[in-house]
Amino acid sequence: MPKDHGIGASPKRREDVRFLSGTGNYTDDINIRGQAYVHFLRSDLAHGKINGIDTTAAAAMPGVLRIFTGADFEGVGSIPCGWQVTDRHGQPMQEPAHPVLAQGKVRHVGDPIAAVVAETREQARDAAEAIEVDLEDLPAVVDMKAALEDGAPKVHDDLTSNLCYDWGFVEENKAAVEEAFQKAAHVTTLELVNNRLIANPMEPRVAVGDYNRASDDSTLYTTSQNPHVIRLLMGAFVLGIPEHKLRVVAPDVGGGFGTKIFHYAEEAFCTFAAKALNRPVKWTASRSEAFISDAHGRDHVTKIELALDADNNFTALRTDTLANMGAYLSTFAPSVPTWLHGTLMAGNYKTPLIYVNVKAVFTNTVPVDAYRGAGRPEATYQLERVIDKAARELGVDPIALRRQNFITEFPYATPVAVEYDTGDYNATMDKLEEMGDFKGFAKRREASEAKGKLRGLGVNCYIEACGIAPSNLVGQLGARAGLYESATVRVNATGGLVVMTGSHSHGQGHETSFPQVIAEMIGIDESMVEIVHGDTANTPMGMGTYGSRSLAVGGSAMFRATEKIIAKAKKIAAHLMEAAEADIELKDGAFSVAGTDKSVAWGDVCLAAYVPHNYPLEEIEPGLEETAFYDPANFTYPSGAYACEVEVDPETGKVTIERFAAADDFGNVVNPMIVEGQVHGGLAQGIGQALLEGAVYDENGQLLSASYMDYAMPRADDVPFYSVDHSCQTPCTHNPLGVKGCGEAGAIGSPPAVVNAVVDALQSAGRDVTHIDMPLSPSRVWQAMHG
Amino acid sequence: MTQVSMTVNGKPVSGDVEGRTLLSSFLREQLEMTGTHVGCDTSQCGACVVHVDGAAVKSCTMLALEAEGADVATIEGQAAPDGTLNAIQQAFQDHHGLQCGFCTPGMVMSAAALLKENPKPSEAEIRDYLEGNICRCTGYHNIVKAIMAASGQDVSAIAAE
Numbered sequence: 007m008p009k010d011h012g013i014g015a016s017p018k019r020r021e022d023v024r025f026l027s028g029t030g031n032y033t034d035d036i037n038i039r040g041q042a043y044v045h046f047l048r049s050d051l052a053h054g055k056i057n058g059i060d061t062t063a064a065a066a067m068p069g070v071l072r073i074f075t076g077a078d079f080e081g082v083g084s085i086p087c088g089w090q091v092t093d094r095h096g097q098p099m100q101e102p103a104h105p106v107l108a109q110g111k112v113r114h115v116g117d118p119i120a121a122v123v124a125e126t127r128e129q130a131r132d133a134a135e136a137i138e139v140d141l142e143d144l145p146a147v148v149d150m151k152a153a154l155e156d157g158a159p160k161v162h163d164d165l166t167s168n169l170c171y172d173w174g175f176v177e178e179n180k181a182a183v184e185e186a187f188q189k190a191a192h193v194t195t196l197e198l199v200n201n202r203l204i205a206n207p208m209e210p211r212v213a214v215g216d217y218n219r220a221s222d223d224s225t226l227y228t229t230s231q232n233p234h235v236i237r238l239l240m241g242a243f244v245l246g247i248p249e250h251k252l253r254v255v256a257p258d259v260g261g262g263f264g265t266k267i268f269h270y271a272e273e274a275f276c277t278f279a280a281k282a283l284n285r286p287v288k289w290t291a292s293r294s295e296a297f298i299s300d301a302h303g304r305d306h307v308t309k310i311e312l313a314l315d316a317d318n319n320f321t322a323l324r325t326d327t328l329a330n331m332g333a334y335l336s337t338f339a340p341s342v343p344t345w346l347h348g349t350l351m352a353g354n355y356k357t358p359l360i361y362v363n364v365k366a367v368f369t370n371t372v373p374v375d376a377y378r379g380a381g382r383p384e385a386t387y388q389l390e391r392v393i394d395k396a397a398r399e400l401g402v403d404p405i406a407l408r409r410q411n412f413i414t415e416f417p418y419a420t421p422v423a424v425e426y427d428t429g430d431y432n433a434t435m436d437k438l439e440e441m442g443d444f445k446g447f448a449k450r451r452e453a454s455e456a457k458g459k460l461r462g463l464g465v466n467c468y469i470e471a472c473g474i475a476p477s478n479l480v481g482q483l484g485a486r487a488g489l490y491e492s493a494t495v496r497v498n499a500t501g502g503l504v505v506m507t508g509s510h511s512h513g514q515g516h517e518t519s520f521p522q523v524i525a526e527m528i529g530i531d532e533s534m535v536e537i538v539h540g541d542t543a544n545t546p547m548g549m550g551t552y553g554s555r556s557l558a559v560g561g562s563a564m565f566r567a568t569e570k571i572i573a574k575a576k577k578i579a580a581h582l583m584e585a586a587e588a589d590i591e592l593k594d595g596a597f598s599v600a601g602t603d604k605s606v607a608w609g610d611v612c613l614a615a616y617v618p619h620n621y622p623l624e625e626i627e628p629g630l631e632e633t634a635f636y637d638p639a640n641f642t643y644p645s646g647a648y649a650c651e652v653e654v655d656p657e658t659g660k661v662t663i664e665r666f667a668a669a670d671d672f673g674n675v676v677n678p679m680i681v682e683g684q685v686h687g688g689l690a691q692g693i694g695q696a697l698l699e700g701a702v703y704d705e706n707g708q709l710l711s712a713s714y715m716d717y718a719m720p721r722a723d724d725v726p727f728y729s730v731d732h733s734c735q736t737p738c739t740h741n742p743l744g745v746k747g748c749g750e751a752g753a754i755g756s757p758p759a760v761v762n763a764v765v766d767a768l769q770s771a772g773r774d775v776t777h778i779d780m781p782l783s784p785s786r787v788w789q790a791m792h793g
Numbered sequence: 794m795t796q797v798s799m800t801v802n803g804k805p806v807s808g809d810v811e812g813r814t815l816l817s818s819f820l821r822e823q824l825e826m827t828g829t830h831v832g833c834d835t836s837q838c839g840a841c842v843v844h845v846d847g848a849a850v851k852s853c854t855m856l857a858l859e860a861e862g863a864d865v866a867t868i869e870g871q872a873a874p875d876g877t878l879n880a881i882q883q884a885f886q887d888h889h890g891l892q893c894g895f896c897t898p899g900m901v902m903s904a905a906a907l908l909k910e911n912p913k914p915s916e917a918e919i920r921d922y923l924e925g926n927i928c929r930c931t932g933y934h935n936i937v938k939a940i941m942a943a944s945g946q947d948v949s950a951i952a953a954e
Contacts, residue, residue, distance in 0.1 A: 022886040025894025026878060026901065028828020028868035035827035128811065208832045208840060208895040208929050260830070260895025261929050293833035513893030513930045683889045683935060690932030714837035714927070722923035722933040727916070727951055752932075 008678075012526035013743075016679035019518040021511070030258045033212035033229045034290050041214065041286035042071055044279065045130035046272065047120040047137050048298065049112035052146035052370035052707020053159065056110055056139065059120060064136040069129030071283055073137065074121045074275070076109040082278065085271060086243040087335040088235075090484040091344050091366070094174035099366070101170075102162040104334040106244065106271045106278070112141065113161055113333035114372050115709055116298025118271060123279055123287055146370040146707035150307060150328040153367050161333055161368040170331050170340065170366035175348040179421060183361040186322035190313035194396035199779045200384045202305035202330065202701040203694075204717060205377045207512075209260020210291040211300060215276030219284055223251050226277045230256040231266045231510050232550020235487070237542050239269040239337065245278055249542075252277075256540045259512035263691070264376040265300045266512070267552050268337035272299070297712040302701055303377020305330035306343060310388040312357075312396055320357040320411045325388060327364045329374075336375035340366060345483050346381030346471075352420035353389045354431045354467045354645060355411040360421045370707040376552065378691055378753040382470045390466035390758035394765070395776055404762070405465055409435060416736075424471055426643045428736035429671060431467060434647045437669035438465070441729050442649040450651070450664075451770065460654040461664070462767025465647065468755035472747040473558030473642035473738070490637040491555065492546040493564035495524070495571050497630035499616035501609035505567075506538045508548010509560030514684070514749065516556060519677040523561060523743065527568050529594040530608055546633055554747030557676060558642050562741045566634035569742075574630060575611045581622045582606050582614060642738045642746040646670035650759035654767045659788030661697055661764055667729040668755065673737040673746035681748045685730045688752020694720035695753070696760035700781045718781070799860045801826070802870025810857045816850075817841045819857035820867060828868040828898050832927070839926030842899035842906075843867045849906035851925070868898035871905070881905055881943045888948070890939035892930035900926050904940045913944050 009015040024030050061073040085104040092098055103109075108119050120137055124130035147153040147161060153168040161168055174180065187193060214227040224247055230236050233254040240254075241247040259266060272289050279287045291299065306327050313322040329343035348362040397404035412431040419425045447463050454461035474480075477488035492508040503524060509516060521535035538544055548560070572592055579597035580587040589600045598605040614621055615630040651665040668685055675681050698718035702710045711717040737744030757780060764782050768775040768791060778790045798807035801824065808823045820826045820843070829852055832840035836854040843852045844866040872878050878886065881904050891897040900923070907914060907922045914922065919937050928936060942948045 018886050019889065021894070022891060023876075023878070025891055025897050026868075026882040026885055027872050027876070028826070028898055030828075030894050032827070032830070032895065034821075034831075037822075037825075128813070206929055207893070208838060208927065209830070209893065210832065258894065260832075261893040263929070293835065293838070515892070679889050683892060683931060686932035686934040687892065687930045688932070691929070713835045714833050715835050719837075719927050719929070720932075721920075721927060722937060723917075723920040725933055727937070728932065728934055 011532060012522055013676050015522060016677055017518060017522070017532060019515045021515065021517045032209055032258045032260055033214065033227050036214055036227050036257070038214065038216055038286040041288050042123050042125060042283065043127040043130045044121050044123045044276065044287050044289045045127070045134045046118040047122065047134040049108065049115060049117040049119055051112060051141055051143055052115050053144040054112045055142040055144055056108060056112065056119065057142055058140040060138040061120065064122065064133040067129065067133040067136055069125035070133045071123045071125065074107060074279065075119070076105060076107045079106045082106060083244040083246065085269060085274065086239055087340065088239065088337045088486050089341040090486065091171050091173055091340040092484060093171040094177055099171035099340055100165045101335060102165055106274050114370050115707055116372055117333065121275055123283060148369055148371060148703050148705060148707050150330055150367040150369060153369050154365065161370055168368040170368055173344050173364045175362045176422060179359055180361050183322045183324050183359045186359050187311065187313045187324065190321060191316040192314045192400060194312045194392055194399055195309065196392045196395050196777060197309045198388060198391060198777060200304045200306040200308065200387055201695060201699070201780045203303045203377055203699050204297060204701050205263040205265035205300060205303055206719060207261030207263055207266060210293055210296045211266065211270065211272065212290045213273045213276040214286060214288045215280035216286045217280040217284060223253065224277050224281060225253045225255065226273055227255045227257065228273050229259050229266055231259065231262040231512060231552055233510065233540060233542050234508060234548050235550055236269050236273060240274050240277065244274045253543045256510055262512045263378045264303060264380055264552060267550070268301055268375055294713055297717070298372055298709055301336040301373045301375035302332065303374060304384060305374050306384045308388050310392045312392045314396060318400060318402060318407060318410060320355055322359040323351060323357050324361050325351060329364055329366045330371065331366050331368050332371045332373035333368065334373050336373040339373060339375040341485065342376050342381045343384070347385045349422050349424045350382050350385035350469065350471060351389060351422050353386065354413060354469050356413045358421060371703055378688065379750045382750065383754045383757060386468045386754050387758050391761060391777065394762045398776070405435065408467055424641060427640060427739040429469065429643060429645045430734060430736050431645060433734040434645060434669040434671050437731055437734055438647040438649050438667055441667040441669060441731055442665070454653050460656055460767040460771050462652050462654065462763040462765065462770060464650045464759045464762025464766055466755065466758040466762060467645070467647050468751070469643055469645040470750060470754050471641035471643060472554035472750060473638055473741070474553030474555045475641060476639060477637050487549065488637070489549055490635050491560040491563045492548040492633065492635045493560065493567045494546050494631065494633040495564065495567040497571060497612050499613055501534060501612040503535045504538055505535060505564055506545040507560050507564060508545055508550065509556040510540050510551040512551065514551065514556060515677070515680045519557070519680055520561065520564060522676050523565060524568050527572065528608060529592065554749040557743065557745050558738065558741055558747045559636060559638055561743055561745065563634050563636035565742045566636055567632045570632035570634060571630060574626065577626055578611050578614050578621070579606050582611065582620065639740040642673065642741065644670060644672050644746040644748065644751050646751060646755055648755045648759040650763040652760065652763040652767055654764060654787060656771065656791065659784035659791065661782055661787060663693060663726050666726060668752065669731045669734060670748065670751055671734045671736055672732050672748045673735055674744040675732055675735070676745065678732065681732055682730050684748045685752045686728055688750060689728050689756050690720045690725050691753045692756025693725055693760055696757040696780050697782050698724060795858060797857050797861050799863045799865055801865045802867060812858065814857045815853055816855040816857050816860050817852040820852060826867055826869050830895055830898055832895065837927065838896070839899040839903060840896050842902040842926065844902060844906065849903055868901060871901060884939040884943035888935045888939040888942055890931065890935045896926060896928045900928065900936055904943065907940070908944055913946060916941065
């Protein structure tokens with residue numbers, strides 16, 4: 007019987023009621039008395055010199071309160087980057103300034119030039135159209151290879167080139183990898199593109215700045231995955247507001263997927279302008295604005311080589327990548343193609359020698375940063391594609407080739423600096439073979455062929471490092487932040503609990519799943535636990551939600567704080583029952599004395615803590631409230647095996663996903679329903695990347711895919727029902743819950759399965775197609791078939 | 794400014810609007826009914842779907858003045874007065890058909906319109922009908938399942954929940 011409460015149960019989500027009845031509180035739902043509205047005038051050129059801005063006519067238009075330009079932000083800080091990568095030669099990356107409003111130059115379409123604050127949204131927009139900008143068109147660099155050529159136009163005049171960094175990992179392995187390739191019996195090479203994506207949470211970004219002149223307090227309401235990080239970055243580095251005078255609130259947030267991690271210019275602007283005007287200032291992005299101002303994702307161009315010995319054992323791996331940074335360094339951009347990518351190149355395999363080179367490049371495009379998976383999908387895609395290609399070249403079964411090279415003993419130290427604690431890659435592959443009914447594939451292919459369609463089966467594995475991250479480790483790697491998480495557990499006098507967590511929920515259902523953990527620990531009903539998140543004023547300093555970290559890191563902080571609560575409550579219970587503390591047991595919401603029938607209820611102990619009439623005041627303080635900060639000892643390493651079956655219409659090149667199976671190992675699972683929902687969503691995003699989505703720039707730096715008319719979001723009829731399973735569980739060894747993180751797995755693991763399947767389908771028809779770059783649109787597939 | 798009057802969830806309302814004011818803006822900003830969401834500006838995402846005189850409409854694509862005299866239904870009017878969710882809303886909760894909740898009002902309103910014209914839609918019919926409603930969180934699996942369940946179909950055979 008499945009559990010009906012506590013860890014492992016799937017209670018209905020408590021947050022759903024407000025979302026289903028239209029009573030959620032998203033940032034755009036917040037309206038403060040007296041608020042004004044800002045509209046940003048953005049560059050329509052990818053690269054340009056600002057020779058002058060004439061705001062005279064615009065300033066005289068109805069309702070205009072003030073027009074800001076870059077000149078108003080001289081002396082205000084630059085939007086900071088949170089990670090410094092050191093290059094192959096020990097030098098720090100090139101790090102350009104990133105002004106709130108453009109200073110002298112614009113560097114991508116969408117770069118904000120001026121901001122009009124007016125009484126209404128419409129007045130602000132109308133006035134922005136009347137601003138005259140003398141913008142001199144400069145040659146733009148869009149293509150990464152072109153950007154690195156001698157004499158290429160520079161995105162930043164004060165940098166030596168468009169190269170942000172040239173990173174080698176592990177540099178000391180380079181010669182040994184070279185030697186292994188020389189000795190290899192077989193080498194498989196693949197050049198591929200990991201297509202540029204736009205995260206597109208359905209809620210566009212919003213910021214509302216507010217200022218209290220009497221107290222000199224600033225408040226920012228914003229669509230963020232990590233309000234404390236925004237407070238720290240914006241307060242300390244941009245606006246110079248101490249944290250005790252700055253509150254950041256991220257209320258209900260309509261999806262994030264990475265792009266709401268970062269600190270954006272619009273947040274700093276609204277906070278700054280609210281103080282300058284002594285009025286609340288609100289900005290709501292249109293979707294068109296989101297396309298040219300939200301950080302994009304992926305955008306890698308890679309050459310990967312796999313060396314094998316005569317027995318088909320992987321002996322070495324080498325990969326060269328160009329990674330697009332866009333025009334400025336977004337908050338965590340430099341870490342994505344390096345530490346979140348290079349460290350994953352071992353995948354599920356015991357390849358002994360690996361060398362990764364990444365050149366990060368500035369271009370006149372929107373900044374690129376973490377998007378669901380962030381570096382790990384890029385690693386998985388190239389690795390799982392090159393293995394599939396190797397299997398075809400060698401004429402061996404792609405699953406057998408993988409199994410032969412699986413890591414089977416744990417802990418396992420990879421040659422790329424991480425140590426996997428647990429996993430069982432054969433178990434997830436066994437499960438996948440069962441779920442995917444591989445034995446029945448031949449019949450299904452026959453049936454497709456009878457209809458004039460081609461059918462292909464693609465399989466791949468993945469491993470990811472998530473539960474980000476050990477602070478001492480990431481500090482050595484260049485992170486300018488710690489990556490712990492926090493929780494305060496407050497027990498009320500009548501026994502109910504409030505958990506104030508630094509994690510942030512923007513679809514993950516923490517308000518439901520976090521209480522399951524505490525309820526299980528204490529033995530009380532989940533309804534007695536309430537979760538508070540998203541407001542720096544009432545939660546401890548936390549790092550927020552991304553990198554599949556909330557339960558593994560934030561949940562562990564909550565677990566530790568609850569342990570402290572239980573330890574203190576046992577002391578109180580011991581006093582109440584006149585027993586030794588060591589003899590007190592907590593079960594089903596009651597404290598008892600071992601070996602006796604003495605017992606006191608959870609609620610009575612809580613009441614005693616707050617009404618300490620009969621209480622050991624000389625030994626312990628009244629009250630029952632504890633805080634814990636949890637810093638993980640290692641990443642967690644979810645893994646799995648995915649299978650995709652496609653049909654390809656040879657007449658049109660259209661690909662349809664017929665079946666998709668995912669066997670994941672997430673360690674212990676707190677709420678299976680939520681975990682499966684996370685996988686479903688990740689799969690759709692991965693299928694979207696593989697078949698539909700792509701941010702396309704023309705050679706002048708104009709974003710051609712800048713609306714839902716042009717950027718193909720996955721829709722309900724693009725995807726099938728998925729078959730997902732998480733019954734293979736090798737618990738994480740280093741966090742108290744044994745959990746691994748499930749938020750990104752689907753997006754990491756699915757693109758190679760889709761592409762492997764399409765290649766399989768085309769080869770089944772005798773087409774010599776070894777690779778097609780994503781997205782596998784009908785025209786690309788058709789051209790590959792007729793190429 | 795022109796005065797516009799309509800009925801929203803059974804209650805008469807009126808307000809002064811510009812000619813360019815969208816129905817979605819009128820609902821959200823003037824009536825302070827923020828359950829209807831705006832997720833795009835090209836009439837693609839469907840987060841803003843409401844019913845106007847019984848038909849599903851993208852309220853970001855209709856002027857407030859065009860709804861003069863109309864009977865408008867929004868997400869706020871779907872549950873019973875005591876807060877009890879209707880069958881579609883309840884199925885979305887039962888089958889985890891929402892995550893961040895932003896597309897949800899439009900999904901629920903579209904689903905209601907679908908079930909009105911097709912009380913027992915097939916999986917393919919549901920997926921086809923939802924072509925104008927984008928969800929980025931759920932991968933649609935549980936939305937389709939929830940709508941099938943709300944229409945009284947047995948969904949126990951559908952993979953994994």
